[in-house]
Amino acid sequence: MNVLRGISVTQVSPGIDMPYFNIADPSFAMQSEAVRRARDESWIAKTNYGYAVLRHAEVGTLLRNTSLSQGSAQWPEHHGVHSGSFYQWWSKNLLVLEGTEHTRIRRLLNPAFSPARARKLKADFQVLANELVASIVERGSIEFVNDFAAPFATRALCIMLGLPEEHWQFIADRADTIGLALSVNINEEIQQIDTAVDELYEFVETLIQERRENPVDDVISTLVTKSSTDSDSLSPEELRNAIVLMLFGGMDTTRNQLGLAIQTFMHNPQEWEKLAADPTLVDRALEEVLRVNPTTRWVTREAVEDFEFNGVHFEKGTTVHLFTASSGTDIEAFPNPEIDISEKDRKAHFTFGGGKHQCIGQHIAKADMSVALATLAAAMTDIQLDGADEWLPDSGNTGPVRLPIRFTKRS
Structure with missing residues (x-):
């Protein structure tokens, strides 16, 4: 191992030097100068959990590489979690x-997340x-997560699924706890994570x-009608797992992304x-935030076979983290990255994400977040931090735990 411009580097292939990151270190920061320097020097880095791909072109290509499969399945086991409710659900x-099972379930769920529905x-x-902003x-100062982001994200989810909004706090609390599983600290929190899964x-x-007894015109009723023992329908277990995923993913990521x-x-x-x-800029504003400061810092893949890419040999079973946050400010793709x-x-x-695992809920997520941002911008200006903020680890998914802000009401 040697040092390149202050970055820890390990040589893993003949003639190829790679930066090294301990992504489990609480001080690891995706938007740090160390990551930017590493991206300048190399398209790829070594981590304590396999490789990290840093640049836009390579991330885009590898997202669609058939030698890589969805690697998040191994996340619990990589951190010492081998059983329990979360492990079974995950x-x-x-x-x-993957494969035909993924294709079939995604096809059955797609109508619930269509652009038309969004x-x-x-x-x-x-x-x-409008209600939450009013x-x-x-007040002039709020704790943004509890006062806006969490209730908006969860109540919007209830609206989408056709649930009474009175359930929002219960869903938010359990989704928040399950979100701890996406942190490198999963093993320390697994007992309460399992309990949250059981309760959901x-x-x-x-x-x-x-909904079986009294179907209505909502997403859950639609999915329930598609659930049976037929091989081309959702099984009872698949239906349950899908709805739990909606309750978790639909709240956690939106809340985090609004804070970011x-x-x-x-x-x-x-x-x-x-x-x-100019509120008509809201869609572009949201895309820019998603690019420069995403809640999903990386997506994970696993090599299903040995293969070569850009001079690097990837052995079967190797974990590959595609750094979406780093790729979003790569000057080769974005000459003006700010x-x-x-x-x-x-x-x-x-x-x-990208390829066959691109997020199924992105149209709904963009719809609710664009509405939130435009409404907030119309109502407040001069937003500043107002005390100590607290953040989730800068690992696979991140966001604020606490974000106190002060602002001026826009006249």
Whole structure:
């Protein structure tokens, strides 16, 4: 091992020097100078959990490489979790499935997350955003996660699924706990994670039974009608696992990403003012936030066979982390990498993954977050940090645990 411009480097292939990162270290930061320097020197790095791909072109190519499969299935075992409720659920949900099983379940779930459904829901999301913003805008200071991001994300999820909004706090609490499983500290938190999964299982089983007996025009009822013992339908277990995934993923990522958006605009107030002056820029503003400061810091793949790529040999079973956050500010792909919501024709970012595992819920997520950001920008200006903030580890998924802010009501 040698040192390259202050970066720990290990040589793993003849003639190829790679930076090295301990991504389990609490001090590891995706947006650090160390990661930027490493990306300048090499498209790939070695980590304590396999490789990390740093640049946009290589991330995009490897997302679609058939020699790699979804690698998140191994995440619990890599951290000493080999059994329990979370382990069983995680091993069988859509995020980690492959092959014909993945294709079939995704096809059956797709209608619930279509662009048309996202557009239809926007009016309801707007009513929710108006209510929550009205409740905070006169206060001048709030804790953004608890006062806006969590209730908005979870109540928007309830709207999408056709659930009474009274359930939002229960769902938020359990989803928040399950989110700890995406941290490198999963083994320390596994007991409470398992309990949260069990409680969501019980909630979902009751919900499914209610919809079987009294179907209504909502996503859950639609999925329940597709559930049977038929090989081309969702089995009872698949239905339960899918709904638990919706309850977890639909809340956790949206809440985190809204917090990251506010952080980004606090650091770039001129872009916030652009959005306030021209709300039609909101879709572009959201895409820029997703590119420069995503909650999904990396997506994980695993080599299903030995293969060579760009002079590096990947052995079967090797874990490969595709650093979506690093790729989003790669100057080779984005010569002006800083956030600019006026910029047109940006290359695609990979915050929602890519290939056959691209996030199934992205259209809904973009619909609710764009409504939230436009409504917030219209109501408040001069946003600043107002005390100590607290953040999840900067690992696979991140976001604020606590984000106190102060602001001025926009006149």
